[in-house]
Amino acid sequence: MNPFVYNFLLAFCWAAMTGDFSLGGLVTGLVFGFFALWIVQPLVGMDRFYFLRVWRISRLTAYFFWELFLSSVKVAADVLRPVPRNTPRIITMPLDVKTDMEILTLTNLISLTPGTLSVDVSEDRSELIVHAMFADDPEAEIANLKSGMERMVLEAFHP
Structure with missing residues (x-):
């Protein structure tokens, strides 16, 4: 069982x-x-994979709440500034996640984080289009998303 x-x-x-x-x-x-x-x-x-998966999902959850806190503070500070410093852009991020559940989890976590919004997934499911509120450097934003949320989602779903 x-x-x-x-x-x-x-x-x-x-x-x-x-x-x-x-x-x-x-x-x-x-x-x-x-x-x-x-x-x-x-x-x-x-x-043993059950215990490893529970640990990885717990880490992903903690990471998400930390990112939620940091981005909420960043967005609130920008809204309260007399002159906003945001540089919104649409960026295209190549995807390493492949299954529907992995893509769904990643896109929801990105959309739930203030300052970012998943806009669309390409037809071949190889790219994710994201609207980022603070994308001074689009490559750095992509690297941040890939090394953070996408990596943790991959770890949570794979042994």
């Missing part, structure tokens, strides 16, 4: 034992279940 299913079963068991079926109780059960599975996985021969 899938470790993810085991984790949810353990979370449900935790909630039943504590009598707390709230979101907090279930999340606590998920965390305890994750660590319990991690401890016993060498004994039962469970796939």
Whole structure:
């Protein structure tokens, strides 16, 4: 059976034992279940990729919230300036992500970050067109997106 299913079963068991079926109780059960599975996985021969994927998705989530914070401050500061310093541009970024889920995740993370917006994906799915509010140097903006969000999305979806 899938470790993810085991984790949810353990979370449900935790909630039943504590009598707390709230979101907090279930999340606590998920965390305890994750660590319990991690401890016993060498004994039962469970796939290690589940634990690696959870770690990588957690890192991607933390990275996204950090970028969300930084870009929100940058956009707010620019809006409050008497003379804005933004240099908006449409940039074309070559894609390393290939599957629909990877492209969807990347484009949503880019669009949710203030100051950037995913506009379109090319027909052959090899390029992403992005509107960037602060693209003084388009190549640096592309390098930043590729080395940050795209790299972490690739890590989260591949073993």
